[in-house]
Amino acid sequence: xxxxxxxxxxxxxxxxxxxxxxxxxxxxxxxxxxxxxxxxxxxxxxxxxxxxxxxxxxxxxxxxxxxxxxxxxxxxxxxxxxxxxxxxxxxxxxxxxxxxxxxxxxxxxxxxxxxxxxxxxxxxxxxxxxxxxxxxxxxxxxxxxxxxxxxxxxxxxxxxxxxxxxxxxxxxxxxxxxxxxxxxxxxxxxxxxxxxxxxxxxxxxxxxxxxxxxxxxxxxxxxxxxxxxxxxxxxxxxxxxxxxxxxxxxxxxxxxxxxxxxxxxxxxxxxxxxxxxxxxxxxxxxxxxxxxxxxxxxxxxxxxxxxxxxxxxxxxxxxxxxxxxxxxxxxxxxxxxxxxxxxxxxxxxxxxxxxxxxxxxxxxxxxxxxxxxxxxxxxxxxxxxxxxxxxxxxxxxxxxxxxxxxxxxxxxxxxxxxxxxxxxxxxxxxxxxxxxxxxxxxxxxxxxxxxxxxxxxxxxxxxxxxxxxxxxxxxxxxxxxxxxxxxxxxxxxxxxxxxxxxxxxxxxxxxxxxxxxxxxxxxxxxxxxxxxxxxxxxxxxxxxxxxxxxxxxxxxxxxxxxxxxxxxxxxxxxxxxxxxx
Numbered sequence: 001x002x003x004x005x006x007x008x009x010x011x012x013x014x015x016x017x018x019x020x021x022x023x024x025x026x027x028x029x030x031x032x033x034x035x036x037x038x039x040x041x042x043x044x045x046x047x048x049x050x051x052x053x054x055x056x057x058x059x060x061x062x063x064x065x066x067x068x069x070x071x072x073x074x075x076x077x078x079x080x081x082x083x084x085x086x087x088x089x090x091x092x093x094x095x096x097x098x099x100x101x102x103x104x105x106x107x108x109x110x111x112x113x114x115x116x117x118x119x120x121x122x123x124x125x126x127x128x129x130x131x132x133x134x135x136x137x138x139x140x141x142x143x144x145x146x147x148x149x150x151x152x153x154x155x156x157x158x159x160x161x162x163x164x165x166x167x168x169x170x171x172x173x174x175x176x177x178x179x180x181x182x183x184x185x186x187x188x189x190x191x192x193x194x195x196x197x198x199x200x201x202x203x204x205x206x207x208x209x210x211x212x213x214x215x216x217x218x219x220x221x222x223x224x225x226x227x228x229x230x231x232x233x234x235x236x237x238x239x240x241x242x243x244x245x246x247x248x249x250x251x252x253x254x255x256x257x258x259x260x261x262x263x264x265x266x267x268x269x270x271x272x273x274x275x276x277x278x279x280x281x282x283x284x285x286x287x288x289x290x291x292x293x294x295x296x297x298x299x300x301x302x303x304x305x306x307x308x309x310x311x312x313x314x315x316x317x318x319x320x321x322x323x324x325x326x327x328x329x330x331x332x333x334x335x336x337x338x339x340x341x342x343x344x345x346x347x348x349x350x351x352x353x354x355x356x357x358x359x360x361x362x363x364x365x366x367x368x369x370x371x372x373x374x375x376x377x378x379x380x381x382x383x384x385x386x387x388x389x390x391x392x393x394x395x396x397x398x399x400x401x402x403x404x405x406x407x408x409x410x411x412x413x414x415x416x417x418x419x420x421x422x423x424x425x426x427x428x429x430x431x432x433x434x435x436x437x438x439x440x441x442x443x444x445x446x447x448x449x450x451x452x453x454x455x456x457x458x459x460x461x462x463x464x465x466x467x468x469x470x471x472x473x474x475x476x477x478x479x480x481x482x483x484x485x486x487x488x489x490x491x492x493x494x495x496x497x498x499x500x501x502x503x504x505x506x507x508x509x510x511x512x513x514x515x516x517x518x519x520x521x522x523x524x525x526x527x528x529x530x531x532x533x534x535x536x537x538x539x540x541x542x543x544x545x546x547x548x549x550x551x552x553x554x555x556x557x558x559x560x561x562x563x564x565x566x567x568x569x570x571x572x573x574x575x576x577x578x579x580x581x
Contacts (some may be wrong), residue, residue: 018512020075027220031393041204044257048249050149052099053298054106061113065139071093071373071528081119082128089133094433094459096134096141099152117154117246120147122163126171136550137180138189141196145246148203167204174200178210181217187343188232188239193227194218195246202253219264226268232276233318234344235337236291237279241274241299248306276303279333281358284523287333288356289322290340291347316421321432323421329360330455336390336419336432339399345368345370345410348384350399352414352434354388357458360495360557362502363482365389369524379410382523391445391462392479393541398436398445412439423566427453442468443541446564457555464541472540477510480520487517487533496535498551505555510537512546 018370019083061068066075070090074081084093104116123129133139147154147170155163156505167213178197185193201211206374225233232239247269251347254261279286315324339348347370367388381387385397399413405531414436421430448461462477483486484501493514498506508515520534537566540546 006385007459007537023408029150041167041206041578043205044148044155044170044203045150045168046203048145048148048149048203048253050103050105051178051245051299051302052103052304053248053296054102056107056112058100058101058103059107059109059112060161062100064112067091067100069100077288080122080373082123082126082131087157087548088373092131092133093136094140096131096139096145097372098150099142101146101153103220105150105153107341112329113153113156116150117158117162120154120166121565124165129169129173136189137177137185137193138279139191140177140180141192142171142195143176144200147173148199149249170200171204175202176291178214186500188225188234188236188242189343189345191221191243192246194221194242195250197251199246199253202250202257202259207565214261219262222264222268223475226271227317227319228271229314229317229319230271230273231317231322232344234290234348235322236275236341236347237289238292239485241275241296241303244269244276244306248303268553273303273307274314275317275320278315278317278322281331281333281356281363282329283358283361285363288367288524289333289335289351290349291370291372292524292527293370293372295576296527302344318419318535319423321417321419321420321552323430323432325421325430325449325451327427327451327453328455330451330458331358332356332447332449332451332458334432336417336434337432338415338417338434339372339410339413342409343407346407348399348410348414349383349388350385350397350401350410350436351388351390351447352385352417352436353432354390354399355449356389357551358506359455359500359506359553360502364483364485364498364500364503364506364551366524367477368480368521371523371529374523374529386476386478387480389479391447391464392436393441393443393464393477394473395476396437396440398434425453427451436524438467442466442470443473459548460550461546461548463546465545466542470542473542475539475541477537479508480522481533483522483525483530483532485532487535489515500557503527503555503557504553507552507554508535511544513537513539513544513547531545 062081064409065078066079067074067076070088072087072091074084074087074091076084076292081095086095101116128134142378154166174197181190181193194214194217196210198214201207201214208353227233247265251261251265251269252504281287284297284300286292313324321335323334323336325332332355335351335558339345354367355365356363356367364401367389368382371382380401383391383401399410401408405574414434416435417432419432421428428451430449435444437443437445443464450459464475466473486499488497490497495513496508496515498508516538518534518536520532522530522532537549
């Protein structure tokens with residue numbers, strides 16, 4: 001029955017998308033044949049800012065034929081990068097998105113400008129935009145924004161013929177993207193596309209009627225996709241960064257043209273800024289939930305400069321399903337939300353009730369993070385429940401994934417997710433439950449977290465309520481450790497000590513049960529994926545339906561920040577064995 005329900009859901013999604021695509025083709029054909037109401041741009045009025053940081057040395061790499069995108073580097077050996085076989089799909093998307101023009105603009109040299117213009121001219125003249133990847137709405141939207149933002153780089157010193165070809169191509173690109181929006185452009189891609197065509201309607205002349213139409217559509221889409229608490233329907237913190245980096249220049253461009261920005265744009269920015277702060281740990285990195293990977297510190301600093309409020313972060317995002325507990329130096333970020341549906345779930349994870357924990361500038365408990373550019377099997381593994389710091393039943397994920405028209409989406413998972421929090425005398429407390437295992441195993445998982453008022457302890461409890469009467473049901477509670485944490489077992493495996501790079505030492509215990517240290521992987525390191533470890537408590541929930549555990553700080557940070565776990569163990573055991581005074 002469950003399999004039939006999932007297959008029916010997949011079929012309905014595929015049929016719906018095919019219907020929208022057919023409608024888009026019909027609307028597009030009608031608009032192309034309609035001879036009235038299509039204004040042709042003759043001038044580029046404004047070049048919006050690009051807030052993404054640039055590296056001028058990259059321009060030299062391009063000139064030498066080395067192109068590094070999406071974690072892969074390709075050498076063109078004198079050929080056009082558009083003629084060589086791309087090392088990955090993500091690499092090709094970055095190439096055809098032209099976001100790399102910012103590096104050449106940052107170089108600000110005659111060679112960089114000439115090289116950039118040559119590559120763009122090759123792209124236009126040889127109609128590289130017909131490539132399947134180049135036609136994708138998300139890629140075309142990024143290319144349109146890049147061409148607008150970096151037009152000074154390309155047009156400075158160019159002849160009039162190039163200016164006309166360039167302007168005509170930009171206008172045609174905006175037209176094609178506008179036509180695509182009538183069809184099956186869904187999820188974040190739709191919002192990206194609307195931002196791009198709205199920006200083009202402001203920057204090109206003769207587009208007032210189109211601009212007003214796009215303003216209305218963009219406001220409606222922001223109202224739908226940006227939740228009242230500032231989160232996005234995808235529940236992906238990374239997308240908040242991406243949207244803000246485009247919406248902030250859009251707001252500036254409206255003002256530079258003497259136009260009033262749509263209220264929907266202003267409201268969305270005001271909501272997203274404090275929501276983004278919800279995920280920040282003490283080291284400035286964002287918690288790893290639902291597609292979030294490496295936190296770009298330069299971009300976070302840029303967004304912080306635009307954060308007018310700079311108030312306290314959101315503590316409980318009821319619509320998005322995230323909570324933040326803070327006490328002194330300690331921070332907990334927890335996930336208590338149902339997975340997103342449809343096109344919004346392409347990067348979503350099965351991490352309901354997972355949490356991350358940090359003390360000061362040191363993250364302790366993390367999730368594995370997202371692998372956007374790794375092999376498909378690694379990307380899928382990173383989305384599983386086992387890649388998150390939460391309870392796993394019968395080695396299964398709490399949500400199921402399926403492929404819909406080439407996209408890996410969540411097709412079933414928790415639907416009844418309940419959460420409550422309060423600030424009690426002992427400290428902030430959080431309780432949540434989900435029914436992701438109800439259909440497959442007849443189980444409901446409830447997790448309780450209590451962060452001590454002084455931040456020196458995090459107590460937790462995992463409870464599994466069963467509707468069936470099975471003889472046994474294996475479970476494992478996993479706590480993935482940050483790579484800068486070193487773990488060692490004590491008391492014959494019934495406890496563990498965690499030595500942090502900051503010099504702090506924490507202990508962990510779980511109701512006297514055996515603790516195992518297993519391998520894990522951290523996918524959000526600045527230098528790529530890193531090996532790390534995880535604490536695993538395996539048990540039978542039929543015999544032990546409720547399990548309590550606790551992290552306690554037993555040694556504060558000190559100048560000997562690099563001391564080993566062995567030294568911490570020796571100090572701990574010496575203190576326990578010392579006679580009372």
